[in-house]
Amino acid sequence: MTTRREHAEQLDAADQLAPLREQFQLPPNVVYLDGNSLGALVNQVPDRLADVVTRQWGDHLIRAWNEDAWWQAPIRIGDRIGKLLGAGPGQVVVGESTSIQFFQALTAAARLRSGRRLVLSDLNHFPTNRYLAASVARLLGLEILEVSADDLQAALREHGSDVCAISFGAVDFRTGALLDIPQITEAAHSQGALVVWDVCHAVGAVPLECDADQVDLAVGCTYKYLNGGPGSPAFLYAAARHHAALDLPLTGWHGHADPFGMTHAFEPAEGIAKARVGTLPMLSLLALDAALDVFDGVDLTAVQTKSQDLGDFFLECLADLLNTTPELGVVSPRRATRRGSQVTLSHPEASPVMAALIARGVIGDVRPPGLLRFGWNSLYIRYQDLLHAVEALETVLSEGEHRRPEHQVPRLVT
């Protein structure tokens, strides 16, 4: 009979994506299962960034805006991200944080359907989307109705012609559940509403098809599966068919038709450039640019398949522990095709359990209420890593390591 260890080794040996791991600088003795929160460092980033700092900024100084094409970077890099979104060129721009992009996108969606007063918003949305949706609603005089994806069809039937926009997270940040993007988008359109997708927990892990699925607007971050670095700039996708009428609230000078004309009134640029706002943090932006090289030539369908297989393997390995530990539960969908690239478990002592795992070099995170998140970037995570994580969890729980005093200390960032 094959042991778990042998099985993991066989799966790793057969993994076509395995060589990609060499493109990352992963610390020794760490199994990193928080790439869904902050991606790992890509080999070429330090040297590329050093060049940006010393040669472009240090030597070229202000001339770098022209000579090193800094000005064009948000659109150029947006197009690179667009390839991972299934978006043709000229529909994605990199910009300030996801929170800012969401504010832009939802306001624009509501204005494109002015007269309609209701936003249907994901009951399980990442908090910042909920908070900003409330702000948009207050500014525009809208109402928000929070619904789960399961209840969306009924809500659309009830409120159809009142609904200006719906907004969902493509992958639930807590459970890792992957929503049916084309189906939900089509449901919104059938009632004349627009859809704003948050793809933070999907981009780079799941092959998205924004153009083919007729997505209207999407926002996402680049520091999770795209490995852009801590807080690397976010992006906004707006389908070309909406560009002419797109009416954005953050009318910064970079979005002007003639930014250096410095004319009196705002006149939006053509195309996605109108969604630019202010001067972006070029060091973080160009670190992201270097990190994106990893995706050149990578088939996201293969990445997704590996993620699903990793998840199935993780759950297989966990089966005994789950059977013998009634307080440990599986929160993520059991069906691989319903998951993003993450499996979430529940445990009443999630925080100290995760602290004990981190002390053992297995890094995931926790989310309320009592959720242990294990996310993986299939570009660098191996089957043996997930087995190691399961073994660590088995040891932590069997030895009661999570009860030790040093693991009771709350951390600021969880």
Add this chain to the structure above:
Amino acid sequence: MTTRREHAEQLDAADQLAPLREQFQLPPNVVYLDGNSLGALVNQVPDRLADVVTRQWGDHLIRAWNEDAWWQAPIRIGDRIGKLLGAGPGQVVVGESTSIQFFQALTAAARLRSGRRLVLSDLNHFPTNRYLAASVARLLGLEILEVSADDLQAALREHGSDVCAISFGAVDFRTGALLDIPQITEAAHSQGALVVWDVCHAVGAVPLECDADQVDLAVGCTYKYLNGGPGSPAFLYAAARHHAALDLPLTGWHGHADPFGMTHAFEPAEGIAKARVGTLPMLSLLALDAALDVFDGVDLTAVQTKSQDLGDFFLECLADLLNTTPELGVVSPRRATRRGSQVTLSHPEASPVMAALIARGVIGDVRPPGLLRFGWNSLYIRYQDLLHAVEALETVLSEGEHRRPEHQVPRLVT
């Protein structure tokens, strides 16, 4: 008789701030007079940033948010900037671009004076402020009246109790004119209005006294005189007396009282932390942190005095050229105390003249209509640099270098 060259050398030899120049990595054969647009590279930034990239991000990964105190950085670095603003701790936060901070600040100011419907806005405001003020006005149902500082008192007398907020640039980005911050702030307050200052072109060059002057809100960028690097994060100052009622539109999760509680509704954090929005670009933010070390122990009054003296010297050196070149004019105030750290000239062929200067290694920039901007950071600019710039301008104009075909090509970023 002392030559201009001897005079410059004497002034440099007597300059108490001269040693600070050694803290910057300035390219050879360049006189950099665009530090008012993008500051120069500070020596310790490359190594400090490399450490952030390889050790903090690469090795610590997600743990860096706690171990390297990334989470606290926007407030900690805000306090560092606060020292340059004359602001006590807990009133400045670093955040997304200046455009975003201005949108936050003006919206909050208007909400603090709800019922009043008029914003008095600087006729000479940097364009992004004008564009975003228009957006705020549209969202809140306000009106904007653009006035110059000279006309402000009359406008306040006429519209006093209608005015919710006034907004001015502390230093005019075109002319370098320095406004009277305490006087304008007091005038606004005398009518019950709040004031939002844009200090982009002042912070680091002029000693600001936000607390003492009773400034309500201020925003600024960190990539000009603060040398934070291209597009480094901006900041928002909000006086502590307004914190409790401060009602900001960009209710991102970093501004929540319990961000990792991930609760349903937005509940603002106490103090300036409520003005945080999304996850900031940590590489750019921590490069700024390293760059700010240059200001430790520096007396901004001495910096301002040197800036004024540099400007007087620049104008002295220019006197002959101005006399013999009727198409060349001085746009900046002649009185040193009325200037920031910049002298602006006018010339009908400003763009090719600047292109010819840049070809000679003298880097300034142009702004419409036909303005040549020469800005200096007195931490690293010498009197001999300004003499060199004048000599280059003399040569360009006398030789007609600006008429050469290669200098007629418009650059994207000017």
